[in-house]
Amino acid sequence: MAETQLDDVRKVFTEDDGNEIVAVNDVSIDIEDGEFLVLVGPSGCGKSTTLRMIAGLESITDGEIRLDDRVINDLPAKERNIAMVFQSYALYPHMTVRENMAFGLEESTDLSDDEIATRVEETAKMMGIDPLLDRKPEELSGGQQQRVALGRAIVREPAVFLMDEPLSNLDAKLRAQMRTELQQLQEQLETTTVYVTHDQTEAMTMGDRIAILNDGELQQVGTPLECYHEPANAFVADFIGEPAMNFFDVTRRDADGDGAVLVGGNLEYAVSDDIATAIGDRSDLVLGVRPEDIDIQHSDGNPRRADGHTVPATVTVVEPTGDENIVYLDLGEDGSETAIVTIDGMSRIEAGDSVVAHIPEDAIHVFDGKTNEALH
Ligand code: ATP
Numbered sequence: 001m002a003e004t005q006l007d008d009v010r011k012v013f014t015e016d017d018g019n020e021i022v023a024v025n026d027v028s029i030d031i032e033d034g035e036f037l038v039l040v041g042p043s044g045c046g047k048s049t050t051l052r053m054i055a056g057l058e059s060i061t062d063g064e065i066r067l068d069d070r071v072i073n074d075l076p077a078k079e080r081n082i083a084m085v086f087q088s089y090a091l092y093p094h095m096t097v098r099e100n101m102a103f104g105l106e107e108s109t110d111l112s113d114d115e116i117a118t119r120v121e122e123t124a125k126m127m128g129i130d131p132l133l134d135r136k137p138e139e140l141s142g143g144q145q146q147r148v149a150l151g152r153a154i155v156r157e158p159a160v161f162l163m164d165e166p167l168s169n170l171d172a173k174l175r176a177q178m179r180t181e182l183q184q185l186q187e188q189l190e191t192t193t194v195y196v197t198h199d200q201t202e203a204m205t206m207g208d209r210i211a212i213l214n215d216g217e218l219q220q221v222g223t224p225l226e227c228y229h230e231p232a233n234a235f236v237a238d239f240i241g242e243p244a245m246n247f248f249d250v251t252r253r254d255a256d257g258d259g260a261v262l263v264g265g266n267l268e269y270a271v272s273d274d275i276a277t278a279i280g281d282r283s284d285l286v287l288g289v290r291p292e293d294i295d296i297q298h299s300d301g302n303p304r305r306a307d308g309h310t311v312p313a314t315v316t317v318v319e320p321t322g323d324e325n326i327v328y329l330d331l332g333e334d335g336s337e338t339a340i341v342t343i344d345g346m347s348r349i350e351a352g353d354s355v356v357a358h359i360p361e362d363a364i365h366v367f368d369g370k371t372n373e374a375l376h
Contacts, residue, residue: 002068002081002159002192004031004054009063011049011216023049025216026063034190036183038207040197041239046216047196051162054194055084067159078108080160083153087165089145091137091152097124098133101152108156123155127185143174150182154189161186161193167202179206200240204228212236234372237288237365243326246294246339248287249369252279261308262287262366265337269359270308275366278376284369293363294341296327299354309361313339315353320345329357 011024024046031037039047052058054065056077064071072080083104091100101120105111111119124130129147137145146166153161167175167182183206186193197203203210204224212219212227212235220232224240231237237245250264260276262269262285269287271279279285299312313329316338323345331337341357343349366376 003033004160004192004194005029005064005066005069006031006050006054007064007066009050009053009065010061011046011053011058012061022216024053027213027216027218028063029211029218029221031192031194034192036186036193036195036206036208038195038197038203038210039213040200040203040207040210041213041219043198045213047198047213048164050213051084051164051194051196054160055082055162056080057084081158082160082162083156083158084162084164085149085153085166087168089137089149089169091145091148093137096134096136097129097140097148097151100137100148101133101155104152104156119155123151127151127154142169142171143178146170146178150185154185157191159192161191163193163195165197166195168197168199182206201242204240212239214239231365231374233374234286234288234367237367237374241290243291243340243342245288245290245365247367248337250285250287251283252276252281252285265331267311267331267337268308269311269364270361271364271366272361275361275364275376279366280375282368282375285375286367286369286372288365288367289339289359289363291326291340291342293360294339295358295360296329296341296343296349296355297358298349299356309359311357311359313355313357315349315351315355318349318351325349329355331357 006027006029008026008028009024010026013021013023039050041047049058053060060073065073098120102116105116124133127147129151132140132144167178170178207224209221209223210227211221214235220227220236227236227240248264248267250262253261253263255261259270259272262271311331313331315327316330317328319326324342325345327341327343327349329339329341331339365374367374
């Protein structure tokens with residue numbers, strides 16, 4: 001078990017033509033002892049490079065990585081007591097499962113052959129792979145190979161597990177099953193784990209906390225629910241949640257009474273004093289609302305409410321997913337704004353319907369249109 005700290009960690013790659021790529025830009029994260037931290041972000045955001053620096057597979061351009069307060073920047077990978085699980089599993093093809101699992105222990109510990117054999121057997125039992133111990137990797141399914149790769153990391157009893165998209169080669173069903181298994185295993189072992197994925201669902205469901213990266217920059221570190229409910233900026237708000245948050249470019253107009261009105265296209269949305277104060281005198285704003293927070297009803301008998309939080313809309317497409325429907329709306333009389341709404345799968349809303357969309361004020365997010373920073 002170990003606390004792992006990244007302090008202003010930076011990685012710059014220099015290409016052959018001298019061009020510099022800042023892959024990781026002054027990232028600081030304190031990963032707590034026993035924590036399951038998920039590093040998530042789009043392709044190329046610097047997740048793998050960060051993980052490889054912790055592993056010792058990539059040098060650090062600037063900053064410090066500490067393991068239990070000890071700076072490990074220059075410590076060779078094999079002396080870090082860290083085990084890495086790769087997307088490709090990286091099993092040795094000519095070795096049996098037993099040999100694959102024993103290999104790391106032979107290399108990195110002084111355990112006797114008997115002790116190693118016992119530990120491999122015990123771990124294999126725990127992982128449910130003991131019947132496979134004498135097979136070669138080519139005789140295993142993808143899911144089994146993945147389990148062996150995990151078993152090989154676990155048998156070493158490292159201070160930290162690093163996992164780079166370990167489930168991405170599995171089919172959807174097996175991936176969901178392995179997610180749960182991995183989480184349970186991590187809870188049982190209480191080993192600090194840093195897990196890389198580009199899949200926000202995986203991040204939300206697996207992480208004690210998630211660290212969201214974009215373009216080498218850390219955007220937010222928090223529990224999945226913090227990042228979902230209180231995104232630090234529009235990037236996080238957009239990245240977390242499926243379907244993604246709706247965004248509307250708006251400007252601020254003073255209201256006749258208290259508060260303000262956010263105006264964009266045909267959208268006129270009244271906000272109370274609290275939000276108006278948070279916005280200050282900024283005029284370039286983005287209004288964000290999650291698809292699940294918009295309520296829609298047929299227009300007949302449901303006139304636009306006077307609270308300034310309803311918008312007339314026309315349904316353009318309804319996509320049933322089973323328990324819910326994803327509804328695409330043209331907002332406003334001339335359809336100049338669009339929005340996505342998720343509603344109960346049993347509701348009778350169809351393409352072509354005229355509806356009123358109600359956006360409750362406690363569900364809205366407001367971002368600075370220039371910096372993307374969350375204001376409310
Ligand atoms: P993916 O999800 O696609 O694996 P990632 O978030 O893991 O992406 P990295 O692999 O860490 O991203 O790459 C971050 C940036 O650094 C990218 O722009 C990538 O092209 C660049 N990069 C990574 N490795 C090297 C290298 N060895 N030489 C030059 N540039 C590199």
